[in-house]
Each structure stands twice: as C-alpha cells, then as structure tokens.
Amino acid sequence: MPVTLKDVAERAGVSRSAVSRTFTDGASVSTTMRRKVEKAARELGYSPNALASSLTTGRTKLIGLVSNNFLNPIFLQVFDLFTRGLQDRGLRPLLVNLSNETDPENSVRMLRQYSVDGVVVASSTLPSDFAMAFRDAGVPVVHAFGRYSSSPKVHVVGIDNREAGRLAARTLVERDYRDIAFLGGPEIATSTQDRFAGFMSELAAHPKIRVSHSFALAYSFDAGRQEMLRLLKAGPAQAYFCGDDVLSIGALSAIADSGYSCPADIGIIGLNDMEMARWENINLTTIHQPIEQIVTSSIELMLALLKDPDRHPEARIYSCPVVERGTLRAPA
Amino acid sequence: MPVTLKDVAERAGVSRSAVSRTFTDGASVSTTMRRKVEKAARELGYSPNALASSLTTGRTKLIGLVSNNFLNPIFLQVFDLFTRGLQDRGLRPLLVNLSNETDPENSVRMLRQYSVDGVVVASSTLPSDFAMAFRDAGVPVVHAFGRYSSSPKVHVVGIDNREAGRLAARTLVERDYRDIAFLGGPEIATSTQDRFAGFMSELAAHPKIRVSHSFALAYSFDAGRQEMLRLLKAGPAQAYFCGDDVLSIGALSAIADSGYSCPADIGIIGLNDMEMARWENINLTTIHQPIEQIVTSSIELMLALLKDPDRHPEARIYSCPVVERGTLRAPA
DNA sequence: CCAGTATTTGCAACCGGTTGCAATTCGCGT
DNA sequence: ACGCGAATTGCAACCGGTTGCAAATACTGG
Helix, strand or coil, X not given: CCCCHHHHHHHHCXXXXXXXXXHCXXXXXXXXXXXXHHHHHHHHCCCCCHHHHHHHHCCCCEEEEEECCCCCCHHHHXXXXXXXXXXXXCCEEEEEECCCCCCHHHHHXXXXXXXXXXXXXXXXXXXXXXXXXXXXXXXXXXXXXXXXCCCCCCEEEEECHHHXXXXXXXXXXXXXXXXXXXXXXXXXXXXXXXXXXXXXXXXXXXXXXXXXXXXXXXXXXXXXXXXXXXXXXXXXXXXXXXXCXXXXXXHHHHHHHCCCCCCCCCEEEEEECCHHHHCCCCCCCEEECCHHHHHHHHHHHHHHHHXXXXXCCCEEEECCCEECXXXXXXXX | CCCCHHHHHHHHCCCHHHHHHHHCCXXXXXXXXXXXXXXXXXXHCCCCCHHHHHHHHCCCCEEEEEECCCCCCHHHHHHHHHHHHHHHCCCXXXXXXXXXXXXXXXXXXXXXXCCCCEEEEECCCCCHHHHHHHHHCCCCEEEECCCCCCCCCCEEEEECHHHHHHHHHHHHHHCCCCEEEEEECCCCCHHHHHHHHHHHHHHCCCCCCEEEEEECCCCCHHHHHHHHHHHHHHCCCCEEEXXXXXXXXXXXXXXXXXXXXXXXXXXXXXXECCHHHHCCXXXXXXXXXXXXXXXXXXXXXXXXXXXXXXXXXXXXXXXXXXXXCCCCCCCC
C-alpha cells in the first residue's frame, strides 16, 4: 500500500539511488533528474520513510522527552515549549512518563530500542542517576530543571535551587517575619533538598529568627493543604516558603479554611510562577522560574550535543526574580 | 558501538535467525538455544532495534498524539493518562503540537514518515477534517474529545457537547435565573459551536428567559477575563455558562475585580471540571468531563483499530454530571 | 574536434532486523 | 537399532532506504 523508493524509481525510469539522492540534500543530482523524480514522487504521493533511512544514517531525529511531573501545571508550558521547539528544528519528541518508575534501566532500554538521537530529562525531582544512565548508555542527554553543580556529570539546565532558597529566606527576612518556616515538597526531590539547604544557610546568619521546617508528600495541592492543616493545628509560623506553587495554593486553601487570612496572619511565598499564580483569585507571591529560557536553552544544548556528543558537561543556570503579588506583606 | 543481532549471533555461535527468534515471541526455539542466546545477549548488553524490525513487520508501535491545546490545564490529565495508558500497552506516544498549524497535510506527512501505527487526535477545537486526513492516508485514527455525530466519519470518543449545553441551560433555569448568557470559547471551535447550539435549543422552550451570548477569543484565562470585563461594562446577565473552566476562572476574576460578587450578583457555570476547579480559592461549579473514561476508551478503541483497521467508525459518548460548588446559587 | 577534468548516474553492498522454506536434528515407538 | 513425524535450525531473500565506487556523461580550454 505505501509507496516506496522503488515505486518512484520505476515510474521515473531511473535508479533507486537517484531517487534517494533527490531527497537527501547535499547530494549530487542534475536539475533534469530532480525534476523527473519529483514529478513521479508527486504523482505517487511518495514521502520517504524516516525510520528506514535512520538505519543507515544512524539518526532518527527522535528525542526522548522524559518526565515524572505530568500533573504539575508548570508542565503545561514545559511541554508546549519543548514540543514546539523540537519540531521547529525538525526533531520529534517521544514522550516517556516515569510517574511510577523507579528504575532508570527500563527507560534506557526502551529509548535505545527506538534509537533516539538524544534524551531530555525534564524533572526537578529525579536524582541525577537517571540522566547519567542515559549518558552511560552513550545517548546524549540534557537534564532540564536538574540539580545544579559546579562540576556537573551531565549537561544541566535550570536554576540554582540553593540560591532560590536563600532568596526566599532573604525575602521573608526583609519583610520582618521573625518566625518562618520551610514547607518542602517530597524530601527525596533534589529540588526540595537544595531549596531547603539554601533557605537554612541564609538563615544561619540570623540567629534571632525562629526557623522550622516540614515536608509535604508530593508537589501537589492536596499534599500542601494537608500539611498546612497539620501545621495550623500545631501552631503555625508567621510565614512559609513553600516548595512550589501548587503546594503553596494547597497551603493557602488550608489557611483560608481554618479562618486565618493571608497575608494578614500568615505569609506565603512559592516557587515557579506558574500560569495560575497570577490568576487574581490566587495572586501568589512567588519566585519566578524562567521556564522559557530553560527550555530554549535545553533544546539548543541538545542540538549542540547532537553535533558533538563528547562535549564536556556543562551547567546552564538562570536566575530567578521574586514576583510580588498578594500573599506576603510589604517590606519593612 | 551499539551491539546488534549479528554480534550476539557470533558470540553465541548460532545463526542470526536464531537470535531473532528468541526475541520474537511465538517463534520456535529450543530451551538450549534460548539459554545460549540469552546469555550472549546479556553479556553484550543487547536489545533489539525496534525500528529496524518495524521495517519487516510493518509495525512501529508508535502512536502519534496530536493536539493543539497544550496550554489548557485539562491537558495535564490528558497527557498523563495517555502516556501511561499507551506505554502500559507497549505503545509509544510521538507528540505533535499543532498550536499554530492549520494544514493537516504537514502533520499527516510527518507522521507517515515515522510510520506511526495510529494517531490519536486529542482536541475539542479541531475540525474533523484533521482526523479525516489521517483516515484518508490509511492511518488508524481516533478523535478524542471530538465532535459527536450519530454517523461519525472517524472514530470519536468524548462527550455530547450539545447535550452539555442543554444541561447547562437546564441547570441555570432550575436555579431561577431569568437573564442568562453563553460566554463561549473561540467561535470556530466545534465544542463551542455545539455547546452553544445545545444551550439555545434548551432555552427555546423558555421564551420568558432572556438569553444573550458572546465569544471569547480563546479557551484561556485572559480571554475569559477580557470578555467578561467587556460584558460587565455593558451590563451583565444574571448567570453565564462559560465555554470551559479556564474561561470561567478568567470571568470570575473580572467579576471580583469589578466589585461584583459571585454567586450573589452573577452566577457562573463552567465545563471540564479540571483539577483547579475544586481548589477552594476557585471552587467552580462546573460540568464534569469524564477525562479518564475518554482517554481509556480512546486507547482501547485504538488497540481494537490496530487489530482491525477497517472497523466501522464509531462514536463513544460519555455523560457529564454537574458538579455543585460555589459559583451558582442553590436551586429554587 | 580532442584531451582532460568535473558532474552525474547506476551498481551493489549494507544498515539491523524478519521470515518462508528446506535441511537437520530430535523424540519416540517398535 | 530403525523409521517416522514433529520440532528446531540455518540459508537467503527481503523490508526501505543510503552510499562508496566506478562507469558514463557533461563540460572546459586549447
């Protein structure tokens, strides 16, 4: 049923190589030949089989897009930007959902079976083992939203989560909160670990300020709400740095339900600045994560990596401004 | 670098066919042989090249997942469920973002180049031409969230948007609203057209009720907010059926900002029941779209279609209950 | 018009697998 | 130990392309 190279060759009365060459740019074909072949191809509705050609060229133009955060609203933008950016450059995203997968091996095997040219791991919670497993399998890999390190083992694009933690702490201190807390995401998420570490390190310089911390079970509305309900019962702090925006919104809903008011009684600062954070009914003060830059940069890095797979691992880190909205009181 | 069938065959001292057979189930291999081959394969770290095999078998297990709604929060669940569901069945989603694509031909060509086994179009706004273009190219296709028809031209899974429009109208009437309106999504979206038609047809039976309508430019927060601001200035109705949840939330924010209150002054009912609708700070009364059923059913239908591509087109329609929350006053 | 070089074309082998067919080996009954 | 059918194995062709190489053709200047 599908029309192949051979069909076109026969119809045009030329060799198969000739047809192949008119469809690969940079090959030597005369204009006469090209016209003949294109005519035949058009008449037959031929388009070359990308997979078959990948066999000899060794490139599929397939890029594995691996994540485990499918339910976090931040990923709307991430997926939109990745899919658009990749296909604008002639690459195709092959999606892998890791939601309940712990072993990198399976994904590595699967993506190698489909001989992807490269893999983008998009997750702030996966340990770097995941990305390294791909690297070790010889597949170019970029870890977007990955853990920052001064001597990265794989290519990383994202933010410095420790710095973000420090920034959150500074922001709360500036606003004269004296009893503050970290409400983290799951403790195994590298982003939570780093944000926590940064938060604490900044506060080490302020011994007068009371600091506490706890962790929610997931980066989700329900987990944030539940943890905040618990904290409210036990006696809440004056302000919280929440692990991310969804968590913050869960916390906000708990606060409202318990008869407290934000920011009058309790302040909240989130992280991500996802679309919903600016919705007036939410209006969350938060640290902006430059999604677009991160995605664009990841794609560019991937492109460079496809050209030169042995590039030395590199960390591309973008800075995060605080976005002032309505869940923190004004600076002193 | 990558290890192939031949390498394994040589190491195990057997023919290439033998190796191939131990990796395709249903083939005749003795236990001795299988063990030998598996040992060699393990030692070499071999895993078969899915794309190469697709050349002869004619199946890639690749499924094109095509959409243009990447920024609508409802798609978090849609993508999560699709990717999980497909990969649980050994299929791989190849993502296509149609956001600024109007011509089906490009996508058809591209997906044929990658010889996908089937295509799922997931969109409530695309006209059915899109799905039909795939069908015409001989690719099994399911249109999830597509337009309902009693004699569908392609396989459709979703809701009956006209019925949803009628349900919305009934719900508003029951609550004794006498001046009501439809605030639709983009007028070219089939879902908006159908919801509008249903809404109006139900109200035809209530000549006493005042009805008006207008359309936002997109299914988005900003479009909803902007259109509602305009309506508020011109003199609003008592209650609105909004095209979908994001639109509703934009409208809510406009209402709050203009000093009105919901549901005291103006009632809102949305459609979709996306995750955020239940967030307490939003608490949107809405019509529930059974995402999980739709996705699961689409996948099952696709599986059936892969077995029997000539199956007669079928529409699978699921019903939508109203979810009572806080943006509509109580029934009379 | 011719030699000499530069382009264009086709042949055939190959990419990494699968599969029909015939040859071989196996298991079993006697 | 022998004969038989069933199960296993290898050969070789094929899937839809690409590409090195050599043959054929097209240009160039003298």
